[in-house]
Amino acid sequence: MAVGPCWVAVRACQRVLKRTFSLHKAQAIKDMENTFQLVRNIIPPLTTKKHKGQDGRIGIVGGSQEYTGAPYFAAISALKVGADLSHVFCTREAAPVIKSYSPELIVHPVLDSPDAVGEVEKWLPRLHALVVGPGLGRDDVLLGNVKGILEASKARGIPIVIDADGLWLITQQLTLIQGYRKAILTPNHVEFSRLSEAVLRDPVDSGDRRGAVLRLSQALGNVTVVQKGEQDVISDGEQVLECSQLGSNRRCGGQGDLLSGSLGVLLHWALHTGPEKTNGFSPFLVAAFGACALTRQCNHQAFQKHGRSTTTTDMIAEIGSAFNRLFET
Numbered sequence: 001m002a003v004g005p006c007w008v009a010v011r012a013c014q015r016v017l018k019r020t021f022s023l024h025k026a027q028a029i030k031d032m033e034n035t036f037q038l039v040r041n042i043i044p045p046l047t048t049k050k051h052k053g054q055d056g057r058i059g060i061v062g063g064s065q066e067y068t069g070a071p072y073f074a075a076i077s078a079l080k081v082g083a084d085l086s087h088v089f090c091t092r093e094a095a096p097v098i099k100s101y102s103p104e105l106i107v108h109p110v111l112d113s114p115d116a117v118g119e120v121e122k123w124l125p126r127l128h129a130l131v132v133g134p135g136l137g138r139d140d141v142l143l144g145n146v147k148g149i150l151e152a153s154k155a156r157g158i159p160i161v162i163d164a165d166g167l168w169l170i171t172q173q174l175t176l177i178q179g180y181r182k183a184i185l186t187p188n189h190v191e192f193s194r195l196s197e198a199v200l201r202d203p204v205d206s207g208d209r210r211g212a213v214l215r216l217s218q219a220l221g222n223v224t225v226v227q228k229g230e231q232d233v234i235s236d237g238e239q240v241l242e243c244s245q246l247g248s249n250r251r252c253g254g255q256g257d258l259l260s261g262s263l264g265v266l267l268h269w270a271l272h273t274g275p276e277k278t279n280g281f282s283p284f285l286v287a288a289f290g291a292c293a294l295t296r297q298c299n300h301q302a303f304q305k306h307g308r309s310t311t312t313t314d315m316i317a318e319i320g321s322a323f324n325r326l327f328e329t
């Protein structure tokens with residue numbers, strides 16, 4: 001069959017597009033490999049010279065009448081990634097429930113006490129990083145207390161991961177986080193849209209996820225943003241990274257809590273090791289990439305074993321081997 005000039009031109013275009021696409025894909029894979037090496041560089045060695053606490057004392061702020069699972073998932077994930085101590089600051093009612101899930105967690109029933117800010121502030125000098133929001137709920141009194149805790153933590157320069165209802169709080173009061181570069185925000189699809197619309201006063205351009213995350217980070221004064229989804233998109237307002245580590249199609253609740261708890265530890269490690277270990281690359285991006293890759297790998301491994309019945313508890317059981325597979329070489 002004769003092939004017309006128009007069809008030849010279409011074919012040529014297709015070849016160029018295919019090559020460009022392959023180049024982009026190859027570049028994305030190369031970026032992922034390089035970033036994996038940076039994550040490996042921040043992992044502290046296990047030696048006989050260390051004392052308890054040195055590899056991370058992480059605080060989770062969350063746990064309320066409705067939600068006890070989320071803060072537990074975040075806190076136990078921090079321990080399983082390699083933190084030495086994991087604290088949960090929750091409401092009085094939630095505390096015995098969370099304690100009963102695990103004897104490994106230190107649980108403070110203070111979040112709804114009259115001096116909640118003072119009670120948490122006492123512990124801040126001993127904490128390396130805070131994760132604010134898993135299972136916090138949206139009660140105004142609790143959110144008011146958490147506002148005070150955020151302010152006290154910022155005054156001390158503590159690195160903060162903000163997730164779930166912590167994102168709800170900052171969406172209502174953007175000045176709480178504006179310009180605080182030691183924060184990482186981990187919104188899911190809906191949390192991202194809410195936050196982005198509040199900050200940029202425009203609907204999100206869903207066709208350009210990288211641009212949307214970059215713009216949000218820039219508008220917040222270079223606070224690092226991790227938009228979770230089919231690919232996780234991460235930006236510090238200067239660079240954009242993507243994590244497309246193979247996970248699965250199982251989307252049970254709690255996977256984001258595993259991510260935010262893991263991120264608390266990795267963030268402490270990344271900041272502690274110093275810029276020479278991350279080749280001058282943002283420690284916030286390295287930590288965020290590490291937590292995303294780890295969560296997705298846990299999801300992949302758990303799904304191989306449990307299929308549709310996979311739950312976050314199954315994923316948490318995979319943290320040790322997923323971590324070894326990705327980062328211990």
Ligand SMILES: NC(=O)C1=CN([C@@H]2O[C@H](COP(=O)(O)OP(=O)(O)OC[C@H]3O[C@@H](n4cnc5c(N)ncnc54)[C@H](O)[C@@H]3O)[C@@H](O)[C@H]2O)[C@@H](O)CC1
Nearest residue numbers: 067068069070134135136137164165188189190253254257
């Ligand atoms: N076992 C537990 O205690 C759990 C408690 N959780 C807590 O539940 C509270 C509310 O969190 P939510 O995440 O439900 O937040 P929201 O209450 O803002 O709800 C977000 C909604 O968006 C939906 N959604 C998520 N991703 C989407 C996507 N890609 N496209 C369209 N819709 C999407 C979800 O199904 C959810 O209904 C938080 O405190 C959170 O930490 C969750 O972490 C899940 C586990």
Ligand SMILES: Nc1ncnc2c1ncn2[C@@H]1O[C@H](COP(=O)(O)OP(=O)(O)OP(=O)(O)O)[C@@H](O)[C@H]1O
Nearest residue numbers: 188228229230232247253254255256257259295296
């Ligand atoms: N469509 C998807 N394909 C693959 N992985 C995904 C997909 N959506 C989310 N993930 C992964 O699942 C993890 C949690 O993201 P998710 O959007 O479920 O968070 P979340 O809604 O905050 O979870 P949680 O139920 O803990 O609140 C992230 O590591 C993300 O990469």
Ligand SMILES: [Mg+2]
Nearest residue numbers: 164188256257
């Ligand atoms: Mg969540």
